[in-house]
Structures are given as structure tokens and as C-alpha cells.
Amino acid sequence: MAPRISFLKKWLFVVCLFGLSLSGRAQAITDPAVQQTILKTLDDIYNFEFTEADVQIRQIQARYPQHPIGPILRATELELQYLPLHENKAATAQFIQAVDQGLALAKQMLDKNENDPEGVFYALTAHSYLASLHNNKNESLKAVGESKKAYNYLKDGFVLMNKNSDFYFTTGLYNYYIERYPMDHSIVKPFMFFFEDGDMAQGLKQMDIAAKKGLFMRPAANYYLAHIYLKHEMNPARAVVYAKYLADKYPNNPLFGMSCAESLLLAGRYDEARLYVQRLKQMPNKLVPLAINTFTGMLSEYADKNDKEAAESYEMSLRLPFNDPYTKEYHAFAYAGLARIAARANDRNRAIIYYKKALAVGQYKALIREAKAYKG
Numbered sequence: 001m002a003p004r005i006s007f008l009k010k011w012l013f014v015v016c017l018f019g020l021s022l023s024g025r026a027q028a029i030t031d032p033a034v035q036q037t038i039l040k041t042l043d044d045i046y047n048f049e050f051t052e053a054d055v056q057i058r059q060i061q062a063r064y065p066q067h068p069i070g071p072i073l074r075a076t077e078l079e080l081q082y083l084p085l086h087e088n089k090a091a092t093a094q095f096i097q098a099v100d101q102g103l104a105l106a107k108q109m110l111d112k113n114e115n116d117p118e119g120v121f122y123a124l125t126a127h128s129y130l131a132s133l134h135n136n137k138n139e140s141l142k143a144v145g146e147s148k149k150a151y152n153y154l155k156d157g158f159v160l161m162n163k164n165s166d167f168y169f170t171t172g173l174y175n176y177y178i179e180r181y182p183m184d185h186s187i188v189k190p191f192m193f194f195f196e197d198g199d200m201a202q203g204l205k206q207m208d209i210a211a212k213k214g215l216f217m218r219p220a221a222n223y224y225l226a227h228i229y230l231k232h233e234m235n236p237a238r239a240v241v242y243a244k245y246l247a248d249k250y251p252n253n254p255l256f257g258m259s260c261a262e263s264l265l266l267a268g269r270y271d272e273a274r275l276y277v278q279r280l281k282q283m284p285n286k287l288v289p290l291a292i293n294t295f296t297g298m299l300s301e302y303a304d305k306n307d308k309e310a311a312e313s314y315e316m317s318l319r320l321p322f323n324d325p326y327t328k329e330y331h332a333f334a335y336a337g338l339a340r341i342a343a344r345a346n347d348r349n350r351a352i353i354y355y356k357k358a359l360a361v362g363q364y365k366a367l368i369r370e371a372k373a374y375k376g
Contacts, residue, residue, distance in 0.1 A: 034060070038069060039215065045077050046219055048252040053077050068109075068122040071102035075129060083255070083285060084323050086136040099129045115156070117167075124153035124170065136325055155196070165210065166217035172206025173224060175199050180232055204228070211242060219256075222246050226259050231329075234366045236266035247276060254285040255326070261295050266366075270303035287326050293317035294330040297337050307341045314338050322361075332362030336370060348376035 037056055044053040057077065061070030075098040082091035103126035109119030131146035158171050178198035207228075210221035222242040229239035240263045246253070247260030257280050264273035277295045280288050297313030300306045314334040322328045339354035355371040362368060 034063065038073070041073055042076070042216060042219075043250075045073070045080055046253055046256075047250040048080065048254075050077060050081050066105060066108070068102040068105040068126075071098040071105070072122060072125055074098040075102065079129075080253075083287065084136065084326065086133060092133065095133070096130070099126050102126050120153050120156045121166070124150055124156075127153065151195075166214045168206045169210035169214060169217040169221045169224075172203040172208075172210065172221075175203030175206060176228065177203075179203075184232075219246060219250070223256065223259065226263055230263060230266060231364050234369075236263050236268075239263040240267050240269065247279075251279065252283070254280065254283045254288050254291075257283065258288070258291045258327075261291070265295060265298045265302070268302070270299060274299055274303070287323055290317050290320040290322060290327045290330050293320065294333050294337075297334060301337055301341070307344065310337060311341050314341075328361055329364060329367075332358045332364070332367055336362070336367055339371070339374065343374065343376070351376060 037060060041053050041056040041060070044050070044056070053073075054077070057070060057073045060073065064070060075095050078091050078095040078098065079085050082088045085091055085095060102122060106119050106122035106126060109116050110123060113119065127146045127150035131143050131150055134140075134143035134146060154170055154174060158167075158174075175198035178195055179200045204225070207221045207225050210217045211225055212218075214221055222245050226239040226243035226246075229235045229242070240260075243256070243260040243263040246256040250256050257276055261273050261276040261280060264270075264276065273295070277292060277299065280292050280295070293313050294317040297310045297317065300313060301310035304310075314337045317334045318331060322331045335354045335358035339351045339358060342348075342350035342354060351374060355374050358367060359371045362371070
């Protein structure tokens with residue numbers, strides 16, 4: 001059972017790291033002005049402009065008290081306002097309350113029409129949110145329970161893409177990861193008969209449609225495509241297209257800023273990357289310092305050819321604790337950087353030690369390939 005639990009937890013985390021983006025179009029809300037307010041609210045949340053978002057959420061809830069959009073937007077706001085949410089007990093309690101309220105209202109929609117695309121979308125959102133929260137809190141059984149419920153609604157979304165283009169994201173993400181995950185984790189293959197087959201190429205195409213044409217899902221589609229092209233496809237130049245769009249549209253968002261700087265660095269576009277690293281230095285979020293030190297080390301190593309300064313930055317980043325869902329890979333980057341520096345200094349033993357440490361935490365295919373290829 002353990003491999004299946006591991007798969008469900010990690011796959012659901014991929015689906016709902018940005019569960020906020022699952023707040024799909026409310027078909028019952030037909031007023032174009034209100035729809036634009038919802039879009040503006042999401043933009044404010046993504047850009048960490050929470051004061052403005054608060055006002056608009058209250059207005060939406062007052063006008064549509066029986067609709068799940070209000071509480072789901074509130075949960076969305078809490079997810080980013082207190083990033084990482086699971087480390088804040090008070091905010092987590094508020095988040096759960098909002099999600100439960102949104103789920104109850106979504107189920108009321110489905111009680112009237114079990115095929116209501118809107119009800120399906122909000123139910124998927126709510127269960128995904130809860131699964132992600134439990135996953136981040138290492139509550140495996142609760143995470144699996146919620147993931148099973150989310151999966152049922154996710155399958156409903158497979159046939160609803162023609163009714164709501166935002167379903168291209170969830171369907172595409174499933175199509176990609178249901179094939180990719182077992183490729184990288186062979187232990188789960190015997191358990192995959194529980195799930196419908198996917199198609200990685202088709203999944204990428206579907207997510208790209210959402211990244212270009214989705215209304216509410218566009219930010220999430222861009223974010224995950226950038227991540228996929230960095231972690232799995234080893235194509236940072238392609239990742240830049242998606243990551244830079246987000247960082248430029250939402251300049252106050254640290255997750256998007258980190259993704260953009262990382263993509264540019266790995267694509268070798270160092271002058272541009274330096275600008276985004278500077279922007280990150282102005283952000284107060286607790287996740288940022290580790291990223292800044294790692295990225296500064298990469299700039300010193302790759303762009304400035306200064307191994308001494310690079311090593312200092314990498315070592316500083318390793319003195320900071322990583323957050324598993326968001327910054328763990330930056331420790332791997334730092335270890336790999338120190339390994340390369342040691343190798344250039346003809347210190348083979350130290351290089352091997354650092355590459356082993358990089359492999360212990362790293363998940364990016366390119367990094368794993370580099371570490372395993374080192375012979376000294």
C-alpha cells in the first residue's frame with residue numbers, strides 16, 4: 001500500500017500546489033462585471049495584493065452568499081498570504097473553514113445536477129486543497145482520502161473540456177504525470193492499474209492550451225509547464241517562456257519570481273536572471289532567502305566565474321532550512337555547485353561527497369544526470 005500512498009500524495013501535490021487556480025469560471029454568475037471582478041480578485045491574489053483582494057471577496061460573498069466562489073477565493077488568498085500555509089496554525093484553521101464551506105456549496109450544486117461542470121470544478125478544488133494541506137503536514141492517510149475524492153471529480157473533468165477550457169489544465173496535468181511519475185518511480189508501477197492511462201505529449205499540449213486560453217487556470221498552467229520543462233524535460237529555454245510571463249504579470253509573487261530566475265539561470269540568460277534575483281531581494285517571504293543565496297551562487301559561478309564567491313553563497317544557502325514543497329531543489333543546486341567547484345580544484349573526494357548530497361535531495365533530471373556522470 002505504501003507505494004500507492006506515495007504516488008497519490010505526490011501526484012495530488014502536483015495537481016493542487018496551486019489549488020487556488022482551480023477556482024474555475026462560475027457559470028451561474030452571468031454578470032460580466034462580476035466575472036471581471038472575480039478575475040481581478042485572482043490577479044490581486046496572485047500578485048500578493050491582499051488588501052485589494054479582501055474588499056472584492058467580501059463584495060462577491062455578499063452578492064452570492066450561496067455560491068462557492070466566495071469561500072474558495074478566500075481559501076486561495078490564505079494559501080498565498082501565509083505561504084507556506086501549513087506552518088501557520090491560525091491561518092490553516094481559517095483555510096480549512098473556507099474550503100469546507102466552498103465544498104458544501106459545491107455539493108449543493110451537484111445535488112441538483114451531478115454533471116454540473118461548475119460543481120465538479122469547485123468540488124475538485126476543495127478536495128485538492130485539503131489533500132495538499134494534509135500532504136504538506138505529512139498526514140498521509142488524510143491526504144490519500146482527499147486525493148481519492150479529488151480523483152473522481154478529476155475524471156469527470158476529462159469530458160468537460162469543451163464546456164470549460166480551464167479543464168485543459170487539470171486533464172493535461174493528469175495525462176502528463178500519470179505517465180511521468182512511474183517512469184521516475186518504478187516502485188509504483190504495479191499499482192498503476194488503479195488509474196486511467198495518460199499521454200505525456202498530449203498532456204503538454206493540453207496544458208499549453210490552458211496557458212494561452214484558460215481564464216482562471218492560465219497562471220497555474222504556466223507555472224506547472226515551467227516546472228515540468230525544468231525538472232523532467234531538461235528544456236530550460238522552453239520553461240522561460242512560461243515562467244517569465246508569470247513573473248512579469250505578477251511581480252510581487254515570490255514563487256513566480258523564483259521560478260523565473262531559476263529558468264533564466266538554467267537557460268544561461270544570466271544578465272536577465274540577475275534582474276529577477278534583485279527583485280526577489282525586495283520580497284519579505286520566508287522562502288526567498290534560500291533561493292536568493294543559491295541563485296547568487298549560480299550567478300557568481302556561471303556568469304562571473306568567481307568560484308570563491310559562489311562557494312560562499314552556496315554554503316550560506318545550505319545553512320538555511322529548505323521547505324520541502326518549494327525550495328528543496330535549491331539545496332541540491334547548492335551541493336552540485338560546490339561539487340563543480342571542488343572538481344575544478346582537483347578535489348575529487350570532496351566533489352563526490354557533494355554530488356552524493358545533491359542526489360540525496362535533488363529531483364531534477366539534469367542535475368541527477370550531472371551528478372551520476374561525475375567520475376573525477
